[in-house]
Amino acid sequence: MSKPNYAGIYNMVSQENFEEYLAALDVNYALRKVVCILKPSKHIEHDVNSGKMKIKTVTTFRNFDMDFTLGQEFTEDLGPVDGRKCQTTVNWDGDKLVCVQRGEKEGRGWTHWLEGNLLHLVRKEVFRATISILE
Numbered sequence: 001m002s003k004p005n006y007a008g009i010y011n012m013v014s015q016e017n018f019e020e021y022l023a024a025l026d027v028n029y030a031l032r033k034v035v036c037i038l039k040p041s042k043h044i045e046h047d048v049n050s051g052k053m054k055i056k057t058v059t060t061f062r063n064f065d066m067d068f069t070l071g072q073e074f075t076e077d078l079g080p081v082d083g084r085k086c087q088t089t090v091n092w093d094g095d096k097l098v099c100v101q102r103g104e105k106e107g108r109g110w111t112h113w114l115e116g117n118l119l120h121l122v123r124k125e126v127f128r129a130t131i132s133i134l135e
Helices: 018-024 029-037
Strands: 008-016 041-046 052-058 063-069 074-078 084-093 096-103 108-115 118-124 129-134
Touching (some): 063 074
Antiparallel strands (some): 008 041, 008 129, 052 063, 084 096
């Protein structure tokens, strides 16, 4: 079965429990408040043949870039997000993209999947999940 192509630009439609997720990651109060009012867009480049992906999250406050090859671990600099670095691997689970992040905070990561023209994102932490739907 061929994997879906995630290439495109997706704009935030809704989010749930994001502030609680950030608090569990020890993101400071002021930054949590700012981040939760932002409406990011995700700009995704995806080469289905090579597995290379670039995901750029764009906001009026800060931008965040990920550049990786599916299945290959890389050092992710989360400085713009929460000041940490972690070892990250993104891979397929069926037609979903699953990210596992190892570092100071265990159990971090996310899952993306497409449903029509919606890009779903579930961020995970050991005890909580937050859902964002982007279109």
